[in-house]
Amino acid sequence: xxxxxxxxxxxxxxFNIFLIVRxxxxxxxxxxFIVIEWxxxxxxxxxxxxGIIGLMxxxxxVAMALYAGHVVDQKEKRNLLVKCIVxxxxxxxxxxxxxxxxxxxxxNTKIILYSIYFLVFAGGFVRAFIGPTVFSLVALxxxxxxxxxxxxxxxSTWQMAAVLGPALAGFSIHWIGVHxxxxxxxxxxLIGLIALLNIPPKPIMNPKIGEPIxxxxxxxxxxxxxxKAILGALSLDMIAxxxxxxVALLPVFAQDILKVGSxxxxxxxxxxxxxxxITMMITAYIPLNKKAGIKLLGAVFGFGLTIIxxxxxxxxxxSLVALFLSGVFDGVSVVIRQTILxxxxxxxxxxxxxxxxxxxxxxxxxxxxxxxxxxxxxxGTVTAVVFGGSMTLLxxxxxxxxxxxxxxxxxxxxxxEHEED
Numbered sequence: 001x002x003x004x005x006x007x008x009x010x011x012x013x014x015f016n017i018f019l020i021v022r023x024x025x026x027x028x029x030x031x032x033f034i035v036i037e038w039x040x041x042x043x044x045x046x047x048x049x050x051g052i053i054g055l056m057x058x059x060x061x062v063a064m065a066l067y068a069g070h071v072v073d074q075k076e077k078r079n080l081l082v083k084c085i086v087x088x089x090x091x092x093x094x095x096x097x098x099x100x101x102x103x104x105x106x107x108n109t110k111i112i113l114y115s116i117y118f119l120v121f122a123g124g125f126v127r128a129f130i131g132p133t134v135f136s137l138v139a140l141x142x143x144x145x146x147x148x149x150x151x152x153x154x155x156s157t158w159q160m161a162a163v164l165g166p167a168l169a170g171f172s173i174h175w176i177g178v179h180x181x182x183x184x185x186x187x188x189x190l191i192g193l194i195a196l197l198n199i200p201p202k203p204i205m206n207p208k209i210g211e212p213i214x215x216x217x218x219x220x221x222x223x224x225x226x227x228k229a230i231l232g233a234l235s236l237d238m239i240a241x242x243x244x245x246x247v248a249l250l251p252v253f254a255q256d257i258l259k260v261g262s263x264x265x266x267x268x269x270x271x272x273x274x275x276x277x278i279t280m281m282i283t284a285y286i287p288l289n290k291k292a293g294i295k296l297l298g299a300v301f302g303f304g305l306t307i308i309x310x311x312x313x314x315x316x317x318x319s320l321v322a323l324f325l326s327g328v329f330d331g332v333s334v335v336i337r338q339t340i341l342x343x344x345x346x347x348x349x350x351x352x353x354x355x356x357x358x359x360x361x362x363x364x365x366x367x368x369x370x371x372x373x374x375x376x377x378x379x380g381t382v383t384a385v386v387f388g389g390s391m392t393l394l395x396x397x398x399x400x401x402x403x404x405x406x407x408x409x410x411x412x413x414x415x416x417e418h419e420e421d
Contacts, residue, residue, distance in 0.1 A: 170266015
């Protein structure tokens with residue numbers, strides 16, 4: 001039976017190609033973000049500048065999210081993703097040229113800094129379309145009965161890329177510098193584009209092609225806000241990530257508190273993703289569908305605790321363990337949330353639901369980076385991280401108390417129904 005086969009989705013050729021594409025995109029995006037963080041903090045020595053990076057990306061990502069979801073549900077997914085990757089490659093090429101000393105050697109720091117912010121801002125528009133396009137495309141590649149298994153492997157691939165991208169970023173900055181690190185990122189993006197061209201275009205599942213955008217967006221929002229399981233999962237993750245964005249301050253910890261340099265920075269940045277990846281590999285064999293609500297609440301609570309420990313630590317190994325465990329808890333959260341979305345979202349609304357998800361969760365990463373940078377400027381770096389972790393704990397406790405329906409959330413029945421389809 002497919003439900004007993006942890007590799008069921010991997011036996012589909014197109015899904016494996018899809019995983020290569022997703023790996024390339026996340027690897028390049030996460031590596032690029034780390035290289036940018038390092039370069040910007042090296043230029044400014046101001047933690048607020050790290051927060052501004054997140055703000056520059058989140059403004060267009062949020063502003064365009066709902067419109068992007070509408071477009072994704074109206075358009076063919078594979079070709080739309082090709083256009084997104086081409087745009088991503090242009091941005092990476094721009095950053096590569098911007099960090100070329102022979103070109104920008106005569107520019108002052110402010111011009112370089114503002115140019116980086118501009119390209120990050122442009123990347124926010126691209127990201128608004130990539131998320132819902134990828135989420136919708138995977139549902140057209142695998143049969144419904146394999147959605148949960150595909151969600152686990154897709155999330156695991158995401159985390160593997162998020163492990164290797166930041167780790168390689170730290171080492172590549174040390175070995176070949178910022179400029180050639182950006183060249184490597186550009187190359188990975190092109191690999192993703194070439195792989196995607198091996199997936200043929202897919203049919204459009206939306207029966208309401210040409211639907212007015214206002215009516216389309218209203219339908220999507222009503223669905224999300226009317227589904228307690230989806231709304232609860234998105235809200236919990238949004239608040240937790242918003243206040244638990246300690247990783248945005250890692251350049252400060254690596255350079256000024258732990259004093260471990262670019263190599264230590266890469267290791268610290270990769271630690272959460274390593275924890276998440278290990279967790280997700282385990283969940284391919286041990287599903288989390290039973291008592292999903294309680295498990296999600298517990299995972300986010302554990303995430304908040306580890307962020308507090310990290311903020312208080314002055315020893316590299318303690319900080320490393322705390323970040324690793326934060327990734328373990330986050331991995332549980334990601335798998336449960338993605339399973340909820342895949343199981344409870346109709347095919348014709350995947351773009352719009354995913355766009356709302358990106359507004360709730362994806363964009364909260366950047367808002368969390370801005371919140372961390374701002375509070376670090378006002379309170380100090382350590383206090384800001386501890387404050388964020390404490391707010392995460394408070395959010396979990398509040399959600400658990402006021403939402404007994406979410407506490408009782410169980411996905412066992414939904415899994416069985418999809419297995420029967």
